[in-house]
Amino acid sequence: MPGEEGEEVAEEEPEMLLEPFDAPPLEEIDAKVKWVDQRVIDPIELLAKQLEKEPPLTDVETALQLKNNFPPNKENNDKILSALGRLPKSDQEVDYDATIVRHVGGDAKSTNPLMISSVTEFDVVGLMGIEIYGFDWNMDPLANSDYVVSWQTSEDGMYDKLVLRDDIYWSDGKKFTAQDVMFSFQVIMDPESRVPAVKQGTDKIRWVQAYDDQTVVYFHRESTPVNVWNINFPVIPKHVYEETIKEDPTMRLSDAHAKLESNPICGGAYKLVKHDRGQEIVLERREDFYMVDGKQVRRKPYFKTIRFRIIEDPNTAMLALKTGSIEEMAITADLWTTQANDDKFYEKNTKVTATEWVSFHICWNTKSPFFSDKRVRQAMSYAFDHQEMIDKLFSGLYEPAAGPFHPTSWMSPKPMPEPYQQDLDKAEELLDEAGWVDSDFDGIRDKEINGKRVRFEFSVTCPPSPIMERVARLLKRSLSKIGVACNIKLVEFTALQQMNLDGQFEATLGGWGTSTDPYSSENIFATGEGRNYGRYSNPEIDKLFDQGQKEFDREKRAEIYGEIHKILYEDQVYTWLFYRNSFYGFNKKLRGYRFSPRGPYNYSPGFNSIWAAQP
Template identity: 30%
Template sequence: MLKIKTKTVFKRRSLPIRMAVTFFLLMSALLGQSVLSADNARGISSRDACVFSGISDARILIPIFADDSTSSSVCGMIYNGLTKVDKDLKVVGDLAESWDISGDGLSITFHLRKNIKWHDGTPFTSGDVEFTYERILDPSSACPYVSSYSDIIDIETVDDHTIRFLYRQPYAPALLKFGMGIIPEHLFKNETDIKRSEYARKPVGTGPYRFSSWKSAEYIALEANEDYFEHVPFIKRYVYRIVPDQSVQFLELLSGNIDSMDLNPYQYIYRSETPEFLERIEKYKYLAHSYTYIGYNQKDPLFSDRRVRQALSYALDKKEIIRTVLLGLGEICTGPFLPGTPYYENDAESYDHDLVKASILLREAGWYDVDDDGILEKDGQEFRLKIVTNQGNQVREDTATIVQSQWAKLGIKAEVQVIAWSAFLDQFIDKKNFQAVILGWTIPVDPDIYAVWHTSSSVSGGLNFISYSNKDVDLLIEEGRREMDPEKRAGIYREIHRRMAEDAPYTFLFSPYATPCVQKRFKGIEPALAGIGYDLIDWYVPEDEVKYKF
């Protein structure tokens, strides 16, 4: 078993004085004077701020193009969709207060809320909804989510507050897909390329928070929308702070300079049990709706033989990865669905650790160590490859180290490259310029996986960046979208799971536990199936605990 020395991997670093001074000046400007408010009357304050820290900056703040986690999260606070999911992951209305579905499932009519305004004061109407979905469906937009709406054949604006979508065929996940954020027609209608619009960095939405400012690689600041239709958020300001190093994030958390972060496993188990932490900070744990994987570029000849991909999967000890990297905070997964759901095939090939089987598969594929140098060869070519992953995610970096070591036992020489997030996406993922990649996907509430796994999604800008293609799986994915019977639909996805496991386009590694933490002055946090951030507008700080004054 490979042992990672935690004192090296999770090395404590001193925060440079210059960084501390810069942060103090930054927060002073953004959040106003920090005060002790013991003299305030008890009650719910609407004056405080929440500073959340993440490892990467956003790329674009237009929801129909936001395909990274930071952009999507920030857009979720600025914009609304027609629908959303509640704490139990059930579909409820957002900008739509109700809807009607025709008996044949070929049309959905949404009745929109009245008196909703964009953050600039312009009334929200059905025209904005029509404009948004026309932009998504426009091929020149190259929207990464277009596959979720490709069965829409017409959009009818009945009046300012009623809109109807007509479908080519029934589409089971339709209501969930209408959670896409709506963008303002009046600001984008004259833009030839809305991705290059000034509003990509200065967004205007209808959501609970208004955009305030964005300093690249440092922070994004939002302010409460005083006209929000549900109610004005109790937290006056929200700041997303970019801190690429989780060790520095943790020091900032302890110093009180940030209010919330996602703990890595070492921090959750070993660093968060001190009196200093427990007195001021609350931590949470629940199985995340996500999975981590190794993806193999199907355009690389090295991975064209699925026996090679299968061997790479058999060579890995997932249990050791979970024990060593996650410190037990994860569950093995074997496919793109959440374990324990009706779509997850428990009998799919799990690729339990088996070096003998891995070696046999590689020999069948023509790989031998012909010169006894410890490296496999085929047709004079050594089995060498590069694993790329993003900087700032310690779990992925440590996983790459273990994968490198375990593959070496088979005679495979792997080099690990850790790349800064922006360059990682721009130079490697977007251009499909990689061999093997360690990344993760969020698992959506609906099992429709068209956008990531269908062959048509492997086009430039698509989410199928490993270029996986299987005609039978494509047909099943399409069938799963049309099937309206829940039990039959679940069976289709279990079959997809089984077939994808056989193909091994990914080595599915694990579903981790989410381990967020929040400063204890924040109240109203109710953990649920949706996590802890679904009800952010209901978080509040008692008057006598307010930190920032406006």
């Protein structure tokens, strides 16, 4: 890392992530391994088959008139989801010229698939990118038949072989090939590329070799149950980035990469046509995605235009939903029971809820002199008024969180730890033990650190979200009762992302959704990992993550990750706040929404099953 301005630093050799590798001939691999076919399917077809097993609980017209009175009753919620979450019976039902106006709470910092990190980026870039692999609503892996002819895994788990279709084109008219997959792997593994969200897992692959324009073989370092997820990395066009990366391997600094951010070359169903920073992002359907040489080769995407309106304030977004200027949004708990519950809301919209594996937290920077001691972090959790948060801020809709894994997930410990409850006496006792006392009787605790008296006064960073601001204010009030001064620092969404990545905070409010497999949380909690914002380090945790990636037995894996959960909760690297289910509002013209543990999007088919009914 460079030093401060004016300071000379010695150049360091970059970390070597890829060792030299000579890929054997494909004939040699085919001769020595036994291939096992994996699932290649059209995700829409997969959903259609599932819906055949789920008769609707009511008809569409009735569902559109229902009011969702959850809680306490979930009957209407289930009827709305059952009737409106269905695919069209024929193309005549679909308004293929429709625009959908989606809500996002923050801007996309990057449109490069390798740089994605935030929810907005996954939503936006996911629609422009090439989805070779995916997973369904049960988190089971698949290869997408829009791009793939066949996918096979060797019986010993050391190789995966992929055969791509030959009718896939980038938005600039160049053909997508296996060379793009191989090139993308090498870019991700370049130590000078800073792509922590996609490097995790990919770095477990030994090599990726393109044998021709359609055939790719992935060489694994070892046989593990997570190899199936490691091969699911984003791809970028080799013909575009091959030269620009030589000048700027970070893909962040050069004029060429700045131009690609505003005009990315896409391989998916949609392309970027407008990005008005802080206002909106507009995508348009690519006719050349599903039409090749005058022939339809893929399903026609349901929407002509997707418009993402960036509205940070949920109250403003709710007003936009009611007036029809946006057509879907995640609804916060306070709005679900108030603004999303009146006749004005139901004029144009309906609402639904489903289980989602999402947790929110306060991350403590363990490199800060305030939070390096586990007892202090535990004291913060005991001081916080969890019950007031759940009852008053969230109207009892959210569950108290007790660690990283959702209680309904297979990897959570059984039984779950008990959530923290406010105990000011216990909080003060722990702070006393850790040496934080009010020595000068000014009402704020202090401690001598390196010969200097330090006041316990810190800042918590928070995005400009009304709900998160209220949580921050509740933290401030709670800590004032035990002699700790907490200042609130509101930071714009993309700037907050960078501060977190750089560890430039003392405490920060945030949340994590679930990935397909718990091994991905290694990137958040293992020593030195890219999204370990709090710089937490525990050799026992590192060892358990390593074990979890090597164990094939599902029950034994669950025990390993359950133990990780318990240790993290004991160490309180986060103060876990709440698990938030999906609460969404949808315009009444929309159909086809279905939920997974990741919500209604970011799985297969996810957003791609949503359609607009003919007016």
